[in-house]
Amino acid sequence: MIPLPRIDPPLINASGILSYPEVFTAFESAGACLGGYVTKSVGPREKPGNDNPVVVYPPDGAVLNSLALPTQSAEDWERDLEEIKLKKAKLIVSVYGGDSLEFAEVTGRMSRFSDAIEVNLGCPNKEPGEQTIMESIGQNPALSAEVIERVRGETDKPVIAKLSPNSDYLAVAESCMNAGADALGCGNTLGPGLAVDIRSRAAILAGTTGGISGPALKPVNLRMTYEAYARFRCPIVAYGGIETWEDAVEYILAGASVLGIGTAFMRKSTHEAAALTREIWEGIQEYLDGEPMSAIIGAAHRSAEGGGSHA
Amino acid sequence: MIPLPRIDPPLINASGILSYPEVFTAFESAGACLGGYVTKSVGPREKPGNDNPVVVYPPDGAVLNSLALPTQSAEDWERDLEEIKLKKAKLIVSVYGGDSLEFAEVTGRMSRFSDAIEVNLGCPNKEPGEQTIMESIGQNPALSAEVIERVRGETDKPVIAKLSPNSDYLAVAESCMNAGADALGCGNTLGPGLAVDIRSRAAILAGTTGGISGPALKPVNLRMTYEAYARFRCPIVAYGGIETWEDAVEYILAGASVLGIGTAFMRKSTHEAAALTREIWEGIQEYLDGEPMSAIIGAAHRSAEGGGSHA
Amino acid sequence: MRSVFKVVENRRESEWTHTIFFDAEIESQPGQFMMVWLPRLGEKPFTLSYPNAVTVKKAGAFTENLAALAPGDEIGLRGPLGQGYPPLKKPALIGGGVGIAELRLLALASEEPSFVLGGRTADEILFYEEFRELGPVHVATEDGALGHKGLVTELLPVEADSYAVCGPERMMAACLPKLPAERTYFAIERYMKCAVGLCGQCTCSGWRVCTDGPIFPAAAVAQMDDFGKRRRSKSGKWETI
Amino acid sequence: MRSVFKVVENRRESEWTHTIFFDAEIESQPGQFMMVWLPRLGEKPFTLSYPNAVTVKKAGAFTENLAALAPGDEIGLRGPLGQGYPPLKKPALIGGGVGIAELRLLALASEEPSFVLGGRTADEILFYEEFRELGPVHVATEDGALGHKGLVTELLPVEADSYAVCGPERMMAACLPKLPAERTYFAIERYMKCAVGLCGQCTCSGWRVCTDGPIFPAAAVAQMDDFGKRRRSKSGKWETI
Numbered sequence A, B: 001m002i003p004l005p006r007i008d009p010p011l012i013n014a015s016g017i018l019s020y021p022e023v024f025t026a027f028e029s030a031g032a033c034l035g036g037y038v039t040k041s042v043g044p045r046e047k048p049g050n051d052n053p054v055v056v057y058p059p060d061g062a063v064l065n066s067l068a069l070p071t072q073s074a075e076d077w078e079r080d081l082e083e084i085k086l087k088k089a090k091l092i093v094s095v096y097g098g099d100s101l102e103f104a105e106v107t108g109r110m111s112r113f114s115d116a117i118e119v120n121l122g123c124p125n126k127e128p129g130e131q132t133i134m135e136s137i138g139q140n141p142a143l144s145a146e147v148i149e150r151v152r153g154e155t156d157k158p159v160i161a162k163l164s165p166n167s168d169y170l171a172v173a174e175s176c177m178n179a180g181a182d183a184l185g186c187g188n189t190l191g192p193g194l195a196v197d198i199r200s201r202a203a204i205l206a207g208t209t210g211g212i213s214g215p216a217l218k219p220v221n222l223r224m225t226y227e228a229y230a231r232f233r234c235p236i237v238a239y240g241g242i243e244t245w246e247d248a249v250e251y252i253l254a255g256a257s258v259l260g261i262g263t264a265f266m267r268k269s270t271h272e273a274a275a276l277t278r279e280i281w282e283g284i285q286e287y288l289d290g291e292p293m294s295a296i297i298g299a300a301h302r303s304a305e306g307g308g309s310h311a
Numbered sequence C, D: 001m002r003s004v005f006k007v008v009e010n011r012r013e014s015e016w017t018h019t020i021f022f023d024a025e026i027e028s029q030p031g032q033f034m035m036v037w038l039p040r041l042g043e044k045p046f047t048l049s050y051p052n053a054v055t056v057k058k059a060g061a062f063t064e065n066l067a068a069l070a071p072g073d074e075i076g077l078r079g080p081l082g083q084g085y086p087p088l089k090k091p092a093l094i095g096g097g098v099g100i101a102e103l104r105l106l107a108l109a110s111e112e113p114s115f116v117l118g119g120r121t122a123d124e125i126l127f128y129e130e131f132r133e134l135g136p137v138h139v140a141t142e143d144g145a146l147g148h149k150g151l152v153t154e155l156l157p158v159e160a161d162s163y164a165v166c167g168p169e170r171m172m173a174a175c176l177p178k179l180p181a182e183r184t185y186f187a188i189e190r191y192m193k194c195a196v197g198l199c200g201q202c203t204c205s206g207w208r209v210c211t212d213g214p215i216f217p218a219a220a221v222a223q224m225d226d227f228g229k230r231r232r233s234k235s236g237k238w239e240t241i
């Protein structure tokens, strides 16, 4: 297995959040405490994604998005990534395609720019008429394995298989790990969910339904992280509702070694968002109190084994 | 198909909330605006369920529970239900079992007390060592159909198949409808999810993970309601994060004809809970402004068809 | 509120009873309760005896563990939960067993309290010295080691403007007919699971003790057929009290 | 805030421009924007011209629909979003095209404003009479029908304590070198999707216009290589401005 690059601090943005290289540079210049940046998922061909509205945020911590993977062409992404000038943060390129060949093609083009490749197996959004990746590939262990195998053939960088919480993810993860994945991404958005406007009686999102992110997702992706760590003891990049250092520590104790932040940046200016990343990292460090982070990764498992029964 | 009994107002509690006949009576005496009550899921044999803690409520509207279906024996439930004296509300008995024969056995015993039978196909909780219903039956369309068929054979009351949002629920629903279900329950809890205490580094729930209810669940079960209505145009009993009349109306527009309230009763005394049911029902009536509720059931679909594209 | 605190002191009150102090003061109304969580061991209901302590009688595995906590150990708390006592004028506080401890914060919050306390033996009359400084204390012990030899109910009626009763349910049931319904409050115990009104487990004649109680006016208690008679066990099956 | 309101008036301002009034007053800082939702048709960014109205220039399918709304129709609003103007002393408000409408609330909130407005023709100089009551108004029209014949930039520099510029990006880019960087603000437009800082779509040299803007100080704008040159289209592909 190829180890993940050293991501220090072990905080990154989530794919599809911030998205573009120049935004990463702005975050770096604003002093964001992110040891790595993940691009928007790069697809093979230009695609505008769904029309607006693409987000809706009901009260109580759930955000629904139906962006449906807009992308410029892989060639245009190459041009973008040639321009990028990150000072010390690592770059992770997220890739997707309609089938394993497309995943491989995009990976082949992106590999030289990236410190790791994240394979998006779990986006639950689609444009009208499309099948989602989750439906067409991400729920199917065999097809997911085929994707990872082909991606593996196109890159010598570590490969992160990013899973959907809506699938039988342990089965998918198992076949991805066997096919050569080096780490798991736990995970993409939940659902999808629906929001209806009661005055106009219409679904609010143009794409009707949207993947759920934010605090509402945390318990589910935390469990995914916990179960994946118990099964594979591999590096895990965790995503889902991380807003505070306490959230981050919960994920680390469950088994995560890298933490991705997405929805928590909502409504924050670049300087506010950068301050948030610093707060989270400082909180983690205070919690660690000098211990290395590796000492507590998965600690919730050790205590589950050590400590008595459910008396 | 056997029509659902007239549940008026079309509000009920969710199974496992309030749970016991004497609590229903207390609610009725406190003036609760519930046209029906659903028992805790009744199983064939006494079973204590998980140890405490059985609930944890992180901030932001998600509640995790890991009760794991405690139940007295079906005989003891018979004795309980003989005592019950509801004035005008209907009684729905929720049933479960380890296999289709057990489901049928419990249904056979409960049928005479009930105005409808709700079949719990979706609880994601289990005691250590058990398989969940969701894993063993609720995710499998053929086994779910077998359960509904056997239940159907034991009762002439309408049968509600209550689905899990974590399954391929349209496939399960399809086979349940073909096997004789009269209505769908959309749906049970999500996930399950995990919560870790960062100070003691332990999972908080004694059952480790717990099904997610409350506002965090709403977008998912709303989508389930929407999709189930689009496909089957059958009566739907909706559950998931209904806290306000607006939530209820969203579900009605998506396709629900009966609304179940669970987590919204959290931390409320009987009088406060009863007041909440009145507020919800009054809000729905004001929204209806004289129209019958049937006129707006599924209205979000009509407008989706009528109104243009995602321009 | 859900938090994990550190134990700072374990004070032995009697052979069976310990007060566990922790490093936080909880604001609560007397009569409300906390769910005490011991990571990996369980979670059960207790009433605060101090803003920063619970007094625990060993009754089984969980309370054995709780009563054995040492300084530095972790104790999780969720709450305060439920309905406490209304403000009481010159109350007689009637307690039996560890129920006496549950009356301590009420005593401190009340003007001119008096006490009627019962236990098997002198050892069980918790906070005896402290209560004597607050008002008159009448005691009954089954072995006669302190005060009247016999049951606490034999000391009733007593003169007071209001009454609060906390103790074993059969003792409370015996008190019910002896006290004025409109000025008396009872602290009911039931097996608790969720403790927030969801699961219905804690029902006493349909009233959920965790959210409608644990403190109920006597007039309401008088209407509860189950009071003093039966309760639901962990599975929901009825058991006799 | 996300709500659906009813249209109460559609006021034609010019051949291409309508002001749509609705039955709610939104509190916002001048310069912040709203996402306007037409159920089943789409959602796009607009700045309030009144607390209860947006002024819309027909530019495509969505704005055609918006400009055609009639009293009683539904209009959804999400916001206010983004960063508005700081309080400005004696500002010169420099507007082009429908950008003039976006300056109206700023004009009302400012002391002693003056105006420098440009358009293709007299019709496009929105709120001309109203602004004349607030302060001196300098106008440039391409066809010479009102004021100076030519571009608004040809009227610059003008004397003022501060400057706010809102108009087509090429016009704003032409203004940039003519105005003092430390006292000037620009309103940048980009294609918006989420409008809450998540998707990155609205980047101008890495600064997300929806949350870092839309109002930026000129000093920041001067550092933005993309300003006046390129922006990301709906797919993320660069397009030239």
Ligand SMILES: Cc1cc2nc3c(=O)[nH]c(=O)nc-3n(C[C@H](O)[C@H](O)[C@H](O)COP(=O)(O)OP(=O)(O)OC[C@H]3O[C@@H](n4cnc5c(N)ncnc54)[C@H](O)[C@@H]3O)c2cc1C
Pocket: B052, C033, C043, C044, C045, C046, C047, C048, C054, C055, C056, C057, C058, C059, C060, C061, C062, C063, C064, C098, C101, C102, C188, C189, C190, C191, C192, C193, C214
């Ligand atoms: C509102 C309330 C306040 C309480 N306050 C105090 C207090 O301040 N001090 C104190 O010592 N005790 C108090 N109790 C009782 C205490 O909760 C039980 O003694 C304790 O749960 C016993 O647990 P165990 O595992 O040690 O014993 P077990 O062997 O499990 O049971 C012993 C007895 O405790 C009861 N019990 C067990 N689990 C629960 C539960 N989850 N909820 C309620 N009862 C249970 C059982 O019914 C049984 O009668 C209170 C109970 C309630 C309901």
Ligand SMILES: Cc1cc2nc3c(=O)[nH]c(=O)nc-3n(C[C@H](O)[C@H](O)[C@H](O)COP(=O)(O)OP(=O)(O)OC[C@H]3O[C@@H](n4cnc5c(N)ncnc54)[C@H](O)[C@@H]3O)c2cc1C
Pocket: A052, D033, D043, D044, D045, D046, D047, D048, D054, D055, D056, D057, D058, D059, D060, D061, D062, D063, D064, D098, D101, D102, D188, D189, D190, D191, D192, D193, D214
């Ligand atoms: C912060 C901000 C405030 C604005 N305020 C106003 C205002 O007060 N009045 C007004 O008339 N216009 C305003 N606009 C511009 C307005 O949003 C566009 O004119 C409108 O979106 C065009 O939509 P359309 O479908 O009619 O045209 P289209 O045919 O889709 O496009 C016409 C032009 O509008 C741009 N556009 C389309 N969709 C968007 C979008 N989602 N976000 C940004 N630009 C888009 C396109 O890039 C194109 O240049 C504002 C834009 C921004 C970013």
Ligand SMILES: Cc1cc2nc3c(=O)[nH]c(=O)nc-3n(C[C@H](O)[C@H](O)[C@H](O)COP(=O)(O)O)c2cc1C
Pocket: A014, A015, A016, A017, A040, A041, A063, A065, A067, A069, A094, A120, A123, A162, A187, A188, A189, A212, A213, A214, A215, A217, A239, A240, A241, A242, A260, A261, A262, A263, A264, D194, D198, D199
């Ligand atoms: C607006 C938006 C766009 C997203 N786009 C992508 C994407 O392109 N690729 C991907 O793998 N995940 C995408 N996601 C999922 C996130 O990367 C992340 O897994 C998820 O949002 C959970 O993290 P959060 O709760 O911190 O947002 C997107 C999420 C949001 C909210």
Ligand SMILES: Cc1cc2nc3c(=O)[nH]c(=O)nc-3n(C[C@H](O)[C@H](O)[C@H](O)COP(=O)(O)O)c2cc1C
Pocket: B014, B015, B016, B017, B040, B041, B063, B065, B067, B069, B094, B120, B123, B162, B187, B188, B189, B212, B213, B214, B215, B217, B239, B240, B241, B242, B260, B261, B262, B263, B264, C194, C198, C199
């Ligand atoms: C404490 C608790 C216990 C539950 N027990 C059951 C049960 O026994 N049977 C069942 O079908 N659903 C059970 N559920 C699920 C609810 O009936 C309901 O489907 C779900 O909680 C969503 O509704 P809500 O968000 O309003 O709570 C339980 C939920 C909770 C929170």
Ligand code: FES
Pocket: C191, C192, C193, C194, C195, C196, C197, C198, C199, C200, C201, C202, C203, C208, C209, C210, C211
């Ligand atoms: S313990 Fe659950 S309702 Fe009281």
Ligand code: FES
Pocket: D191, D192, D193, D194, D195, D196, D197, D198, D199, D200, D201, D202, D203, D208, D209, D210, D211
């Ligand atoms: S529009 Fe999404 S970040 Fe600005």
